[in-house]
Amino acid sequence: MRSVRRVFDVIALALTAYFAVRGLFRPDEGLLGPIVAVSLYLALTLVALYVEQPHAGGEPAADASARDRAGSVLPRWTALVVLVGTTALPLIVTAYTPPDGRTASHATWYLGAVGAVLTIVCARHRPIYAWIGIVILTVESSLAIGLVSAMSLGLVGSAVWVALAQLLLVFTDRAYRDTARLAALQQATSAWQASQAVRRMERRRRVQYALAVAGPILSRVIAADGALTDEERTTARLAEGSLRDELRGARLLxxxxxxxxxxxxxxxxxxxxxxxxGLDDIDAEDLDTVRHDLADTLRRTDAARIIIRTAPDPEVAITIVGRSPGGDGLTDEDDVQLWREVPRPGVPR
Structure with a gap:
């Protein structure tokens, strides 16, 4: 996009130099009027080329759509200033040119010059201002030299330039949007592939952990034909619980x-x-903090039955409920001995 902008600038500056020379080249001695007109033309060209949209936080919603367009957008106030300047330029040239010389080359340079400036305005996403300028130029030149003469001396060319600029604008904007959409799809695909790779790695890690935890005790069960000691049964029970935890709540652990x-x-x-x-949208650093709170709570409780649960909640990351046996065993009437809600990161405790 930068190389295209450089080519655009070079072409615009070359045309500017050409029309400026035409405006200054005169058979008579009067140069004050041409100097004023050419200076105005140069200023309008530079303003139309290089004034950029301010990047303020409170930009209008209409200008926010500029990110869907190729190239920069000319600010509205700048487009209005350029429109006023291109309206004044033909009047200035006509004012200092004698009536019998208004169709000469040095007196009609403004037809192409104004067209070049309005082409820049159109190319910078202000086609309405450009076409308003063409209409004004048509009226002014028709009053000065006649419509037929104006059309034969450059008015048609100026209108064609603006029309071509608008066509190119439509095509380049469409290509820019398609490219941006493709880039977004590629980024989403890359993110999905990365998430799948992370999930595969996590599953592989869980399988390795399961083999490390359950492998030895399963081998012992097979070797002993199920005849385990009390200590081995305890180890098997712990291994079973650990595997269940890994399957049901690995992100908690x-x-x-x-x-x-x-x-x-x-x-x-x-x-x-x-x-x-409930923990899927928490980053690694905050997740470590939540896990630390969970481990600290578990170390300090002596409840007989403990339930650790996460669910999507705007304020609570983990709910820990501990119950004590109500009688000889655990029943639905157990007393709640522990109720702890670990808040989500950023939520006041």
Whole structure:
């Protein structure tokens, strides 16, 4: 896009130089009027080429659509200034040119000059201002030299330039939007592929962990034909619980949480873990903080049955409920001994 802008600038400046020379080349001695007109023309060209849209935080909603367009957008106030200037330029040239010389080359240069400036305005996404300028130029030149003469001396060419600029604008904007849409799709595809790679890596890690936890005790069960000692049965029970935790709530777990859960099970507590997606949108650093709170809570409780649960909630990351046995065993009438809600990162505690 920058190379296209450079080519556009070079062409515009070359045309500007050509029309400026035509405007200054006169058979008579009077140069003040031509100098004023050419200076105005040069100023209008530079303003139309190089004034940029301010990047303010409160830009209008209509200008916000500029990100869907190829190239920069000329500010409205600048387009209006250029329109006023191109309206004044033919009047200035006509004022200092004698009536019998208004169809000469040095007196009709403004037809092409104004057309060139309006072409720049159109190319910078202000076609309405450009066509208003063409209409005004048509009226002024028709009054000065007649419509037929104006059309034969450059008015038609100026209108054609603006029309071509608008056609190119439509095509380049469409190509820009298609390119931006393709880039967004490629970015989304790359993100999806990355997420799938992370999930595959996570599944592989879980399988390796399962083999490390359950492999030795399963080998022992096979070797002993199911005749396990009490210690081995305890180990098997812990391995079963650990595997269940990895399947139901792997995102809740780190080494500290696993150790705290294992300690609870060793003393006979029942621990159940459920992850229903409540931690999916939490980044790694905040997730470590949440896990630390969970592990600390588990280390400090002596409840007989503990339920750890996550669910999508705007304020709570994890809910921990601990119950004590109401009688000889655990029943639905158990007393709630622990109720702890670990807040989501950023939520006041």
């Amino acid at each position: 780190d080494d500290d949480v696993r150790d705290a859960i294992s300690a609870l099970r060793l003393r006979g507590a029942t621990v159940t873990v459920f992850d229903e997606g």
